[in-house]
Amino acid sequence: MRGHCLCGEVRYAASGPAGDMWYCHCASCARASGVGFGTWIEATGVHWEAGTHRRVRIAGAGPLVRSFCANCASQLPAERRDGSAALLPAGGLDDVGGLRPAWHAHVAGRGSWMPAMASLPCHPGSRHAASTPAVSRLEPAAPLAVSSTVTGHCLCGAVRYEIGARLYAMRACHCSRCRRRSGSSYLVALACAASGLTFLSGAASIRRWQLPEAARYLVTFCGECGASVPSVIGDVAFITAGSLDADPGVRTRCHIYFGSRAGWIDAEDDLPHFDERPPHDFRW
Numbered sequence: 312m313r314g315h316c317l318c319g320e321v322r323y324a325a326s327g328p329a330g331d332m333w334y335c336h337c338a339s340c341a342r343a344s345g346v347g348f349g350t351w352i353e354a355t356g357v358h359w360e361a362g363t364h365r366r367v368r369i370a371g372a373g374p375l376v377r378s379f380c381a382n383c384a385s386q387l388p389a390e391r392r393d394g395s396a397a398l399l400p401a402g403g404l405d406d407v408g409g410l411r412p413a414w415h416a417h418v419a420g421r422g423s424w425m426p427a428m429a430s431l432p433c434h435p436g437s438r439h440a441a442s443t444p445a446v447s448r449l450e451p452a453a454p455l456a457v458s459s460t461v462t463g464h465c466l467c468g469a470v471r472y473e474i475g476a477r478l479y480a481m482r483a484c485h486c487s488r489c490r491r492r493s494g495s496s497y498l499v500a501l502a503c504a505a506s507g508l509t510f511l512s513g514a515a516s517i518r519r520w521q522l523p524e525a526a527r528y529l530v531t532f533c534g535e536c537g538a539s540v541p542s543v544i545g546d547v548a549f550i551t552a553g554s555l556d557a558d559p560g561v562r563t564r565c566h567i568y569f570g571s572r573a574g575w576i577d578a579e580d581d582l583p584h585f586d587e588r589p590p591h592d593f594r595w
């Protein structure tokens with residue numbers, strides 16, 4: 312299996328037979344992916360084919376050494392600290408063959424506002440630490456009253472922000488760019504007036520990368536950890552849901568660019584699914 316980051320500088324291939332594929336809802340995968348969960352495939356090792364000088368390794372306290380592209384912030388393969396395996400970000404791969412996710416890990420940490428996900432065995436922690444695996448479809452919780460102030464931060468905590476404006480337009484974007492950037496299944500983002508966004512700390516760590524062929528595809532991220540932080544395009548701020556600290560009170564309204572979805576996606580929820588953008592009169 313081969314993969315690369317969104318800007319194309321970092322390229323890699325997996326060696327050995329592909330192992331399991333699963334979703335991880337731990338706090339680190341939530342922020343590192345930007346979407347709220349990681350979608351991983353275990354492999355025995357990874358061969359870096361190009362762009363290793365762009366690869367930034369983050370050795371946090373967890374069992375993984377994660378990495379991201381310093382240029383475009385795409386998630387790159389992680390390695391188990393004990394060297395026993397590499398974890399490939401499924402969204403970064405060109406093709407996963409017939410692999411499908413088999414379980415949800417750390418489901419206790421899943422954001423209550425995330426879109427519904429497939430019925431698979433759910434483990435409160437890691438699969439091996441599970442006591443009684445349950446099989447259930449993961450549904451979003453009923454919306455709370457919208458709180459007046461919403462906060463969020465990047466994976467390392469350097470960049471912190473606050474939003475004091477109405478949040479809207481929460482959607483799951485299945486385009487190939489969002490998938491490759493997150494390394495996961497899609498990207499969940501929401502919007503607010505740019506004037507309502509305040510960075511509380513870490514402004515000096517913020518980096519931006521503009522997709523050359525798309526005037527409005529901007530990736531804004533923490534240069535220390537690679538995690539997404541809000542992007543400002545014109546007078547609108549776009550916030551990746553994985554960076555939120557708590558329930559924002561709004562819920563995913565639709566799936567966009569669903570025609571480009573990953574082969575393993577199960578999104579048979581009641582939301583509208585648009586092959587590309589929603590119609591202009593779509594009520595957010």
Ligand SMILES: [Zn+2]
Binds near residue numbers: 317318385
């Ligand atoms: Zn890159």
Ligand SMILES: [Zn+2]
Binds near residue numbers: 335340341
């Ligand atoms: Zn995780």
Ligand SMILES: [Zn+2]
Binds near residue numbers: 470
């Ligand atoms: Zn950070």
